[in-house]
Amino acid sequence: MPDSTTTLSRRDFFKASGLMAAAAVGGPALLGGLRKAHAATMTPSMAPARDSKFSVCDMCFNKCGLIARVENGVVAKLDPNPKFLKSRGMLCARGNAGISHVYDPDRLKHPLLRKGERGEGKWQRIPWDEALDMAAQKMAEVREKYLPCGHLFSAGTDMHSLFVGRLAEVYGSFNITSHESLCLVSGNRAFLDTFGEEPFADVLHSKYVIMAGANRFEALVTPDSMDLMTAMREHGCKLVTLDPRYTKTAALSDEWYPIKPGTDMAFMLALAHVIIGEGLYDPQWIAEKTYGMEQLMEHVKQYTPEFAAAECGVPASDIARIARELAAAAPASMVYPGRRSSDYENSTQIRRSFAIVNGLLGNWDRPGGLLAARAVGLRGVPYDAPWYDENHEDRIEAGKVPMMFEHEGSFMVTRDSVLADDPYPIRGWFIYKTNPMATAPDRKKTIEMMHKMDFVTVVDIAMSDTAWYADLVLPSQSYLERIDPCSGLQGSSACACVVKRDPVIEPLYESRSIFDILKGIAGRLDLGEYFDFTIEEFREKQLAGLPGAEGIMDRDGVYYNPSKVYGIYEGMVYKTLSQKVELYNQRYEQMGIDPLPRYTPPTEPPRNQFRLVIGRNAMVTQGSTTNNALLHEFVPTNTLWINPGPAAQLGIADNDLVEVSSAVGRQSLRAEVTDKIREDTVYMLTGFNTLSTQQKLAHGNGASIAEILDGRYDTVTGNAALHQTFVTVTRKVA
Numbered sequence: 001m002p003d004s005t006t007t008l009s010r011r012d013f014f015k016a017s018g019l020m021a022a023a024a025v026g027g028p029a030l031l032g033g034l035r036k037a038h039a040a041t042m043t044p045s046m047a048p049a050r051d052s053k054f055s056v057c058d059m060c061f062n063k064c065g066l067i068a069r070v071e072n073g074v075v076a077k078l079d080p081n082p083k084f085l086k087s088r089g090m091l092c093a094r095g096n097a098g099i100s101h102v103y104d105p106d107r108l109k110h111p112l113l114r115k116g117e118r119g120e121g122k123w124q125r126i127p128w129d130e131a132l133d134m135a136a137q138k139m140a141e142v143r144e145k146y147l148p149c150g151h152l153f154s155a156g157t158d159m160h161s162l163f164v165g166r167l168a169e170v171y172g173s174f175n176i177t178s179h180e181s182l183c184l185v186s187g188n189r190a191f192l193d194t195f196g197e198e199p200f201a202d203v204l205h206s207k208y209v210i211m212a213g214a215n216r217f218e219a220l221v222t223p224d225s226m227d228l229m230t231a232m233r234e235h236g237c238k239l240v241t242l243d244p245r246y247t248k249t250a251a252l253s254d255e256w257y258p259i260k261p262g263t264d265m266a267f268m269l270a271l272a273h274v275i276i277g278e279g280l281y282d283p284q285w286i287a288e289k290t291y292g293m294e295q296l297m298e299h300v301k302q303y304t305p306e307f308a309a310a311e312c313g314v315p316a317s318d319i320a321r322i323a324r325e326l327a328a329a330a331p332a333s334m335v336y337p338g339r340r341s342s343d344y345e346n347s348t349q350i351r352r353s354f355a356i357v358n359g360l361l362g363n364w365d366r367p368g369g370l371l372a373a374r375a376v377g378l379r380g381v382p383y384d385a386p387w388y389d390e391n392h393e394d395r396i397e398a399g400k401v402p403m404m405f406e407h408e409g410s411f412m413v414t415r416d417s418v419l420a421d422d423p424y425p426i427r428g429w430f431i432y433k434t435n436p437m438a439t440a441p442d443r444k445k446t447i448e449m450m451h452k453m454d455f456v457t458v459v460d461i462a463m464s465d466t467a468w469y470a471d472l473v474l475p476s477q478s479y480l481e482r483i484d485p486c487s488g489l490q491g492s493s494a495c496a497c498v499v500k501r502d503p504v505i506e507p508l509y510e511s512r513s514i515f516d517i518l519k520g521i522a523g524r525l526d527l528g529e530y531f532d533f534t535i536e537e538f539r540e541k542q543l544a545g546l547p548g549a550e551g552i553m554d555r556d557g558v559y560y561n562p563s564k565v566y567g568i569y570e571g572m573v574y575k576t577l578s579q580k581v582e583l584y585n586q587r588y589e590q591m592g593i594d595p596l597p598r599y600t601p602p603t604e605p606p607r608n609q610f611r612l613v614i615g616r617n618a619m620v621t622q623g624s625t626t627n628n629a630l631l632h633e634f635v636p637t638n639t640l641w642i643n644p645g646p647a648a649q650l651g652i653a654d655n656d657l658v659e660v661s662s663a664v665g666r667q668s669l670r671a672e673v674t675d676k677i678r679e680d681t682v683y684m685l686t687g688f689n690t691l692s693t694q695q696k697l698a699h700g701n702g703a704s705i706a707e708i709l710d711g712r713y714d715t716v717t718g719n720a721a722l723h724q725t726f727v728t729v730t731r732k733v734a
């Protein structure tokens, strides 16, 4: 429900973009207007009349295959690539709306230099040469004053972002962060430390799936979302969902339990209790492939279904039955590993309990269980980075959490360390295609971090909130305009494949690719030799072991490397300390981390407060699509989901304006009074109420959740903990 007091209406938006006439008949007409406007700037030689080109969607991280229909140099339509097995011939709503991502009138058009105070929104257009000179000069100054590690580099994961890591490394900084420590590192850690690698889920062949803390029919992950639907419809797979919200996944499940947030571990340990107590496991699997069964047996004795029921709210008889059903379907069954696990301060241990149930049942490396990674045959392109004698020893957050991933680090711990200059100062920040101002909790702290910097360069396609606080903002080419290196992808049992991106249209405005930008900066820092190649040459090296692959990609939009799907571990050892599936983790024991997940009840929300949780909507990608005109039609604003019981007690009716406040911030938005959520929990979508006024559909619209969430993190990996915030909700008098 739009908030008419704060939302820029479609009408205002179209007026602002001069497209009123086109808009009268809706979104497609809007795009028609934009396309025409753009086509007028094309010369005939640039614009073949009609063409279809392969590409790979970049509207979220899934990389679904697409075919772009191009007319007179302008994208007319994006269609799924039917030969692309990972996406099962699907291009979701956001994928279709890629057109209004590329032709967004609010897109960044040329380099901008900050003129006023940070966040004041005063910018001066500058030429590219001057922009690159300045970026390089400021980087050199930071290195001079604070040593190479005094500069931070952040990049969202993409086919091009490896080059940001390369610049950081040759510049001499170990401080690189990605979106991953806001997303999934605790889950990855848990499964890696159980199976020795991060698994894929063969839901297509599964007979029984427990989905906890994940929402596969709205938070789309390909091919899992489609494969799960197929498995349920065509193969009778049973789906049991645990979620404090009645999501679309919950609605389509055989069983849904509105579990009390933060208690999944109790449920999982009780499953293990029943499976072990009733001898529902395969003793041969346990004896040959696992380590620590005796310790696990002893450990789970205390976690009876009755104990778990009192904690998590799922009836004990259901827990026991679900355990039996899951075991009966094993090894073609699973506790789905999930994706985002940036939930709690003990998320690694929560996800370890998921992994242990799978390990106990042998749901691994066999149809319908968890799958090992397959090689696609793409080669790395090595280089020798220079060594800087005068530098700090390690990353700024090194050693502050015990099991951080070296490569991704922890954004949350990095931010705290930067604010405290602990153990050294960081004063420069280069950011590509990630928007921590909107996606890292406790926005005020991120703003403070910006203020600490001598110089911040942001490369984005839009004036994100992160760009809004930068010194220098550089306009990026979109995925339909740039040439990207190849990427290897695995789509569960569907495929292991290689993809590339070639430009579908000419770059708009003055936008450049991140590779060209980095090359420009590196050259100015006397590091040009590390970027002395073209993307085509880079790809040639990547594809050296796959003769003919490039031609096949040109023909089909994808290259498949046929390789073994199941039984990869036959005759092999696991990459863990014991070389087996670790039900009990030896390394954790050595490091003083619980080697078996030990349940502690989550802190209760104080009286009259709620736990705030996050979660996906099929029409929204994190913080990056709320300014997309086509998607805005479906999700015009965010609302606060609140249960009718507490809403009535607080005198809140549906659509009332409410204030939500936490220990770190407050925001206002409309209430959505709904029994789709537990009484002790509230929920809102991400990406609204941007600080940046250049996101016209999102600025001043709804509430920013990043302003309210507090900045805790998982104590094992430093993964953000996004479900640990308590809020009060009060009705605002209009």
Ligand SMILES: Nc1nc2c(c(=O)[nH]1)N[C@H]1C(S)=C(S)[C@@H](COP(=O)(O)OP(=O)(O)OC[C@H]3O[C@@H](n4cnc5c(=O)[nH]c(N)nc54)[C@H](O)[C@@H]3O)O[C@H]1N2
Pocket (backbone or CB within 6 Å): 060, 061, 183, 184, 211, 212, 213, 214, 215, 216, 218, 219, 220, 221, 242, 243, 244, 245, 247, 259, 260, 261, 262, 263, 264, 338, 339, 340, 341, 343, 613, 614, 615, 616, 617, 618, 619, 620, 621, 622, 723
């Ligand atoms: N449409 C869409 N699809 C996407 C994305 C997107 O932005 N939009 N993003 C992609 C990315 S980056 C990721 S990481 C994945 C995320 O994919 P998921 O991890 O599946 O997605 P979330 O929506 O974060 O799911 C978390 C769910 O957990 C519930 N929850 C909250 N607390 C608890 C709890 O204590 N226990 C249990 N059992 N449940 C709880 C929330 O209500 C929510 O529904 O989605 C990917 N796909």
Ligand SMILES: Nc1nc2c(c(=O)[nH]1)N[C@H]1C(S)=C(S)[C@@H](COP(=O)(O)OP(=O)(O)OC[C@H]3O[C@@H](n4cnc5c(=O)[nH]c(N)nc54)[C@H](O)[C@@H]3O)O[C@H]1N2
Pocket (backbone or CB within 6 Å): 058, 156, 179, 180, 182, 183, 184, 340, 342, 432, 433, 434, 435, 436, 438, 439, 440, 441, 459, 460, 461, 462, 464, 476, 477, 478, 479, 614, 615, 616, 621, 622, 623, 624, 686, 705, 706, 709, 722
């Ligand atoms: N409150 C809240 N916080 C969250 C989440 C949540 O659901 N709610 N989800 C968490 C998860 S799972 C994840 S993965 C992270 C994601 O966090 P982020 O990595 O910050 O992801 P996005 O919000 O998608 O931001 C992507 C940025 O890239 C820009 N961009 C898009 N296309 C291009 C391009 O072609 N070139 C360039 N240069 N820039 C481009 C967008 O404009 C946007 O500024 O957020 C995490 N934090």
Ligand code: SF4
Pocket (backbone or CB within 6 Å): 057, 058, 059, 060, 061, 062, 063, 064, 087, 090, 091, 092, 093, 094, 095, 096, 220, 221, 222
């Ligand atoms: S799931 Fe949708 S947005 Fe994400 S890559 Fe696939 S089509 Fe694009």
Ligand SMILES: [Mo]
Pocket (backbone or CB within 6 Å): 182, 183, 184, 340
């Ligand atoms: Mo994510």
